[in-house]
Amino acid sequence: MRESDVSGGKNRWTLLLLACSGVSAVLLQTTVFHYLPWIPDLLLILCVYLGIYHPSVGGAAGAFFLGYGLDTCSGVPVGMNAFAMSLVFAGVTAASRRLWLTNPLSVLFMVFLAVVLKTSAFLFLGEFGELAEVFQPMVARYIMWDATVAMVLTPLVFTLLYLGESFDYRP
């Protein structure tokens, strides 16, 4: 097998894995997680993962579609989550070019910043609609809870994705 074939296969496997992860995350967030006291933002963690490990055009498109999918399936005006996710991806990508972000603590800190960034993006866009009124009084509480839950889940999601990508798909 040629090296280019291996590389192509690997890319397809990664694409499939990330797409499945994204779809699963959208499904979980829009259906199952509503039974939990706080909905974990798996898509945000996935977006941070893309920003750190896949800082590419594909990664940017992935982040956009993650947000777009969430917008479509959750009933939020289309573009809000897409914008927030794109912004998070851009922020994480920019940071990962200057900082060493594979360290677990750095990743957790980046997830915290991503939550802040996403919430800020939401609020920024909310100024155009009615969402700002809903969010503004509980921003701090929302950020703290969302960040805590996301940081707790980050090691698990990152490990699963890392193991998935390392999986030898060849027969």
Next chain:
Amino acid sequence: MQRLLSKYRVILSCGFFLLLSLFLAAVNTRAPYRIDPVGVLLLEVMHPLQVGVTAVSQRTERLWDRYVALWAVREQNEALRQRLEVLEGMAQQTRELGLTNQRLEKLLALREELGVTAVAAHVVGRSSVAWVQTVILDKGESHGLTKGMAVLVPEGVVGRVVSVSAHTARVQLVSDANSGVDALVQRTRAHGIAAGTIEGGCALKYVQRGDEVQVGDQVVTSGLDGVFPKGQLIGTVARVGMKDSRMFQDVEVMLSAELSKVEEVLVVAPVVVRAGE
């Protein structure tokens, strides 16, 4: 140009997607019900998945809720059962107090009817030997009880005090084989001695062959023995027998007081029969 695009392709793509999403957000927040063809397609693709996952999660939730509810019901059931036991105990206690009260009221009425010195006492012990019919009372010498006092209940004669200590008294029941109460058949005034039998029953002894006694006749105390007040019910004639060879009739008496169930009694001072009474 090509090289520049290639070098900054990630930043450029980020910018593109940011602008695109910003545009979409701006359009959709102003017109939230605008039909988005890509979104519709995405929704159509996701729909079966969402329906499936929702159905599974709802079933799981229902199952979990029922399971948790079952635990809550179980705890509630346990608490209610304990409460029921407590309440049943209280109800039983109340019933018992009511019955005791009724019995004591009857004893009080009997004491007033007799018009003699009488002491109410509780039965606190019974003979463990079948052929000795005695009970122990919780009152003794210190309460004014003496040997030979009559023991009664509203239903009839119980027995007599055969020994006393400071705080207890032993009573020989009328059903004891060694007991004897001077008695009369109320209807015909036939005289006899009501004595216990070895089986724990009672017989009216020494009734003359010529005296008329029938089943159902009531047997009462004569008052001649100086122990029992006159006219206290002993029991009812249950059987009358007569053998040719004997001088007296065989009269079996069913005691009116249920001696095995007596709990409170009235101990009455010996009766002094005066001439002319």
